Amino acid sequence: MSQIQSDPSTHNNLRPAFMTPQKLLPVEKCTLGCPILDCCMGGGIPCNSITEIVAESGSGKTQLCLQLSLRAQLPPFLGGLSASSLYLYTEFPFPTRRLHQLSSALQCQYPQIFVSNYDPCDGIFLQSVNTADQLLDIMPQVESFLENSKTLLPVRVIVIDSMAALFRAEFENTASDLIRRSSLFFKISGKLKEFAKRFNLVVLVTNQVMDVVDSGEGVNEVRIGNLSGMYSSGRRVCPALGLSWANCVNSRLFLSKDEYESGLVGGGESGFLSRETRRRLHVVFAPHLPDLSCEFVIRREGVVGVNR
Numbered sequence: 001m002s003q004i005q006s007d008p009s010t011h012n013n014l015r016p017a018f019m020t021p022q023k024l025l026p027v028e029k030c031t032l033g034c035p036i037l038d039c040c041m042g043g044g045i046p047c048n049s050i051t052e053i054v055a056e057s058g059s060g061k062t063q064l065c066l067q068l069s070l071r072a073q074l075p076p077f078l079g080g081l082s083a084s085s086l087y088l089y090t091e092f093p094f095p096t097r098r099l100h101q102l103s104s105a106l107q108c109q110y111p112q113i114f115v116s117n118y119d120p121c122d123g124i125f126l127q128s129v130n131t132a133d134q135l136l137d138i139m140p141q142v143e144s145f146l147e148n149s150k151t152l153l154p155v156r157v158i159v160i161d162s163m164a165a166l167f168r169a170e171f172e173n174t175a176s177d178l179i180r181r182s183s184l185f186f187k188i189s190g191k192l193k194e195f196a197k198r199f200n201l202v203v204l205v206t207n208q209v210m211d212v213v214d215s216g217e218g219v220n221e222v223r224i225g226n227l228s229g230m231y232s233s234g235r236r237v238c239p240a241l242g243l244s245w246a247n248c249v250n251s252r253l254f255l256s257k258d259e260y261e262s263g264l265v266g267g268g269e270s271g272f273l274s275r276e277t278r279r280r281l282h283v284v285f286a287p288h289l290p291d292l293s294c295e296f297v298i299r300r301e302g303v304v305g306v307n308r
Contacts, residue, residue, distance in 0.1 A: 030157065030202050031079025032064060033071045033106075036305025040281060040294040041253075044079060047156070048196050050189060050203045050248070051286075052163075054239045055255035056232050060279060060298055061206040064255075065159045066099050067302050068204060070106050072157045073123045074113060081202070083156035084123040086145065088135070090165040094126060105301035123153055132166040132184045139191045146199050156199065158192065162206040164240040182244040189248035205249070209237035227284055232256040251286035255279060281305075 029044035038044050045051050045068060055061045069087055074080025103121045107114045114120055125145075129135045142158070149155050167184075171177040196203045209232065230237050232255075239246065239254075246252070257279045282293040296305045 028081070028200065029079075030068060030081050030083075031071050031074065033067045033079075033302055034296070034305045036294050036307065037281065037296060037303070038079065040283065040292045040305070042286075042289050045202050045204055046251070046288065047081075047200045047202050049250035050192055050196065050205060051251045051253065052205050052207055052239075052249040053253045053255060054207045054209060054230075054284070056209050056237065056257070059232065059255040059257045060296070060303055061255060062095060062161055063098065063102075063298055063303050065161050065204060065206060066095065066102055068202070069124050069157055069159055070099075070102055070120050072202070073120055073153060074110065078110070078113070081156045082153055084125065084149075084151045084153045085157035085159060086125050086127065086142065086155050087159045087161070088127050088129050089161050090129050090135075091162060092128070094128075099124070101300060102302055109301075123151075125151070125155070129160075129166065131170060132181075132188070135160070135166060136184060136188055136191075139188075143191075143195065146195060146201075155201075157202045157204070158195065160192075160203075160205040162208060163245070164206075164208040167241060168208075185241070185245050185248050189245075207245070208240045210240050212236040212238050227254065227282060230254055230256070230282075230284075231258075233258060251289070252284040253286075254282040254284050256282065 028047040029038075029042070030047070031038050031044045032041065053061045053064060065087070069085035071079065072081045072083045072085050075082050099121060103119060106120055127138070129138070146155055167181060171181045192203050192205075195201055209230070212229075212235075230239075239252070257277050259275050259277050278295065279297065280293050280295050283289045283291060294305050295308055296303055298304075
């Protein structure tokens with residue numbers, strides 16, 4: 001048996017191509033439409049991965065999805081992707097009126113980008129989805145749309161709002177249903193990750209929360225990330241869909257909201273305490289972000305971060 005002689009001149013070519021953390025970081029990101037929110041997200045929502053927003057109803061999940069879908073149409077020097085969006089919605093009715101409000105605000109902010117004969121709403125393509133099986137079944141159509149789209153701007157954003165709604169009532173807490181549910185998680189997320197990598201997409205999905213009924217570290221709290229606990233509206237909550245789904249997303253954001261007394265309105269016996277809502281965005285886990293959070297408010301013109 002002959003022995004391969006070592007040639008020092010070939011050592012450099014034989015070294016494995018180890019990756020550095022910097023090389024693994026997503027390069028391209030899409031703005032959320034606010035410098036404070038973008039700063040918390042390290043520049044925006046990353047391409048080539050799945051980002052999840054977890055929150056209770058009324059926290060701003062859908063508003064951020066709409067805002068991202070519109071802002072994606074901005075050119076890169078303004079933080080956008082010069083891209084259209086595919087918006088898959090699972091909860092009805094779709095907030096058409098709010099979308100037009102945000103679109104009008106965007107046009108007013110960038111009149112030089114959006115000329116009078118172009119409506120940014122035309123860059124968002126809507127598709128209703130009723131079940132998890134239907135979502136999986138339309139994946140070939142989504143792929144064909146991404147490949148052959150004749151849209152003015154290429155489609156580089158997919159939004160699914162919300163993933164939890166597809167699994168909320170269809171599955172029971174039986175072994176067979178849990179296995180089928182997990183299988184659907186991995187098949188759906190696998191296709192989304194394939195699309196994200198192949199077409200360099202932003203994939204943004206929303207998820208709901210459920211109350212934590214015990215104080216122990218149960219199965220639902222294994223993947224809590226940077227937060228020791230999630231609290232919203234004075235309750236301890238955890239993401240819906242459990243650990244299997246948590247392993248399907250690359251980054252998880254949590255939106256919390258809490259009411260507080262902001263002061264006395266009016267004087268004398270007729271006065272009353274005014275209550276306001278305080279909202280925060282928290283990074284739960286993300287491969288490219290530290291433990292960050294920021295406060296935000298929801299205004300007519302959109303979701304805006306605030307400095308306190």
